[in-house]
Amino acid sequence: MSKTVTVDFFYRNELFEKLQLWMIIPTATQFNENSLKPDQVREIPTGEKLAFYVLNKNQSLHLNYEIELYSTKNEKKTLTDEEKDFYLRNTILSPINKEITRLANEITYQQKNDIEKAHAIFHYIVDNYRYIYPPISRGVNSFLEVKEGDCGEFSFLFTALCRALKIPARTVVGSWAYGKMNAHVWNEFFLEDEGWISVDTSMAYLQKRRPFKYFDSSLITLHWKNYFGETEGQRVVFSKDAEIELLPKYKNDEEAFTLNPMLINGEPFCWGQQSLNGRAPYLQPIYVKFEQNDDLLSTLDLPHLFGTWEIKEHGIKPFLDDLKKFSLIIALLTMALSFIFQNFYLEVTYKSMFIIFSLCFILRRERIIIFSIFLLLMSLSLLSTLD
Structure with missing residues (x-):
C-alpha cells in the first residue's frame, strides 16, 4: 500500500x-x-x-x-534547551496554573517516570471526559468545567497536564489522510533519546465508548489502548503545535464582530x-x-x-474504497429483491457482493477481524446456496 x-x-x-x-x-x-x-x-x-x-x-x-x-520515526530524538522551554510553555488553550499542576500531580502520584505519568494522564482523560462536536467552548479551562469537548479539548488538556509535570508535549494539528476537510488534532510527548511519542485521547475515548462510530468509514482504527504510543498511520500534519506566534505581528481589532463568535475559555473570540x-x-x-x-x-x-x-x-486504496461503496449498494439492493422474489441468481449476487465488500475492508486494513468473520460467514452461506 x-x-x-x-x-x-x-x-x-x-x-x-x-x-x-x-x-x-x-x-x-x-x-x-x-x-x-x-x-x-x-x-x-x-x-x-x-x-x-x-x-x-x-x-x-x-x-x-x-x-x-505522518510518522514520528524521523523526528529528532533530543531537544535543545530552547525547544524544551517552547514545549513546556504556558498558553491560553493549555494553561499551566495551580489547578492544572495540582490535578497532574494527583493523577500521577504513584508513577515513577515520565512515560508512566503520561500513560496515567492518558487513562484519566479517556475515563473522565466525554467527546462532543462541536464543543461548547475551546480551551482547557472550559473543558475542566463541563468535561465535554472534541479532539481539540482532549489534546489541549493532555498537553497542559504533561507540561505541568515538566514533560515536553505538543498539540498536533492535522487531518485524516483521505477525503475532504477531515480535520483532527492529537498529541505527542517527548522522552529523551526516544523522541516524540504519539497519543490520541479522543480516538481512544471513541473506540472505547463508541466502537462502531467508524465502522463503515475509510479510517483504520486501533484498539483504544493502542492510541497511547501509536497511530494507525493515516494522518497528515498541518502544524506541530497550537498557539504559534504570528509575524508580522497580529493586531486585534478593537471592535471585533461576527454573528456567531466561538468561545475560548468561555469568552467570545472572533476568528479572523x-x-x-x-x-x-x-x-x-x-x-x-x-x-x-x-x-x-x-x-x-x-x-x-x-x-x-x-x-x-494513492495506489489501490481509492479503487478499493469506491468498490466497497459500489458493492454495498448492489448487495443491499439485490438482497431486498431476493427476499421479495425468492430468486436464486439474486441470492448469489448479493452474497457475492457482500464478500467483495468485506474483502475491500480487509485489503484496506479496516476492521480486519470483524470483516474477516463476516467474510467467512458470507462465504459459507454462498457455498450453501450453490450446493
Whole structure:
C-alpha cells in the first residue's frame, strides 16, 4: 500500500479588498511560476516554516503537493534547551496554573517516570471526559468545567497536564489522510533519546465508548489502548503545535464582530479578527486576518475561515474504497429483491457482493477481524446456496 497522499489546498479571498493569511509551508511544496508567493517566510520553534501572504480581492492561494503519511520515526530524538522551554510553555488553550499542576500531580502520584505519568494522564482523560462536536467552548479551562469537548479539548488538556509535570508535549494539528476537510488534532510527548511519542485521547475515548462510530468509514482504527504510543498511520500534519506566534505581528481589532463568535475559555473570540496574544489558536491549515467590515463579516462561512482541502490516497486504496461503496449498494439492493422474489441468481449476487465488500475492508486494513468473520460467514452461506 502506498505511504504517500496528495494534498490539495485552496483559499480564495472573495469578500475583502485585502486580507492577511498565515500557514505552515509543507516540506514537499514546490512553487511554480503561477503560484502565489509568500510575502514572508520564517522558521518557527517547531522546526517548520511559517509563511505570510497578503491576498487582494479575488486572489487565490492554491497548493497541491504529495507528502508521506505522518510518522514520528524521523523526528529528532533530543531537544535543545530552547525547544524544551517552547514545549513546556504556558498558553491560553493549555494553561499551566495551580489547578492544572495540582490535578497532574494527583493523577500521577504513584508513577515513577515520565512515560508512566503520561500513560496515567492518558487513562484519566479517556475515563473522565466525554467527546462532543462541536464543543461548547475551546480551551482547557472550559473543558475542566463541563468535561465535554472534541479532539481539540482532549489534546489541549493532555498537553497542559504533561507540561505541568515538566514533560515536553505538543498539540498536533492535522487531518485524516483521505477525503475532504477531515480535520483532527492529537498529541505527542517527548522522552529523551526516544523522541516524540504519539497519543490520541479522543480516538481512544471513541473506540472505547463508541466502537462502531467508524465502522463503515475509510479510517483504520486501533484498539483504544493502542492510541497511547501509536497511530494507525493515516494522518497528515498541518502544524506541530497550537498557539504559534504570528509575524508580522497580529493586531486585534478593537471592535471585533461576527454573528456567531466561538468561545475560548468561555469568552467570545472572533476568528479572523482576534488572536491569542499575537498567536493563532491553531493553524488548520491557516489563520487569517480580515479587514473590519461588519456587513461582510456576518456572511463568513468555513471556506472563508479555513479554506478547503482534499486529500487523495494513492495506489489501490481509492479503487478499493469506491468498490466497497459500489458493492454495498448492489448487495443491499439485490438482497431486498431476493427476499421479495425468492430468486436464486439474486441470492448469489448479493452474497457475492457482500464478500467483495468485506474483502475491500480487509485489503484496506479496516476492521480486519470483524470483516474477516463476516467474510467467512458470507462465504459459507454462498457455498450453501450453490450446493
